[in-house]
Amino acid sequence: MNNLHDMGGQQGYGAIPIEKDEPVFHSEWEARAMAVTLAMGAWGRWTLDESRHAREKLAPREYINFSYYERWIAALADLMVEKGLVTRAELESGKPDPAAAKAAPPLTAGKVAVVLQRGGPVERKIDAPPRFAIGQKVRSSTASPKGHTRLPLYARGRLGEIVLHHGAHVFPDANAHGLGERPQHLYGVRFTARELWGPDASPRDSVTLDLWESYLEPL
Incomplete structure (x- = not known):
């Protein structure tokens, strides 16, 4: 869902305050x-x-x-x-x-x-084999869903690499709308900082996101 809550990578909100010895609850x-x-x-x-x-x-x-x-x-x-x-x-x-x-x-x-x-475990067993393998290059979806999604706006349409396979997990895009769990394979996908933020980003940095299979396409 494209809304104000999807603030990753956005500028102009000021520094993130870091509270030393922050309590679990402030009141x-x-x-x-x-x-x-x-x-x-x-x-x-x-x-x-x-x-x-x-x-x-x-x-x-x-x-x-x-x-x-x-x-x-x-x-x-x-x-x-x-x-x-x-x-x-x-x-x-x-x-x-x-x-x-x-x-x-x-x-x-x-x-x-x-x-x-x-807790609330969301790992599930499914018959379908994983579509992607560790080390494989993929591109994230450019879809702009009106409903819930766990693919942040800043990472859409970006080139990444599969670095982890978490097994199959409940698919939140369906589950958030009462459409059932519809589990899919879930992967850790690493994106370089420059792929996400451009040439001014550090060449040493990267971001790894957990992304569901339907968010990804092979190259």
Whole structure:
């Protein structure tokens, strides 16, 4: 999705601040934002890719001005309304509708540690053999999808080299839109800095991206 969130390689936003000994959470509400996001995701009404796409769909003005966890909460609110877990009126009032059906949450405090440790593995087994081999030269797609994609704008149409094969993984471009997992082979593709940024970039630098098979074409 071509939107403000795809900021890789863009200029004019100033230096990236690096906070020494940065804490995991800067305030209690950030920890609560993460907890609520995990708790609501446990209902299974959306996938991880759908949640990422919900953040991408935030209005550009909101995306650029919100902090990291403010984006999480804003996108979560949109998903909760879209999937029927709350109504817009409940969000605005901060109170549940007395007539709404009650249900026990699937993620209780005692399950949190196990759920966090398990994570959300996305590697899958497929019958199709990998199309590309390590060391092979490829060119990335120039497609400009309207929906979710993990191929950043700065790396489209660029020449790279396969340096890793990760096996098959859930394809986020489909999974973010409720079209199923549709797993594909996933590769580590190395691009030289000059291929990405031009002759002013250092000849010693490179960027390695994890890219799905359908993003790539052989040379």
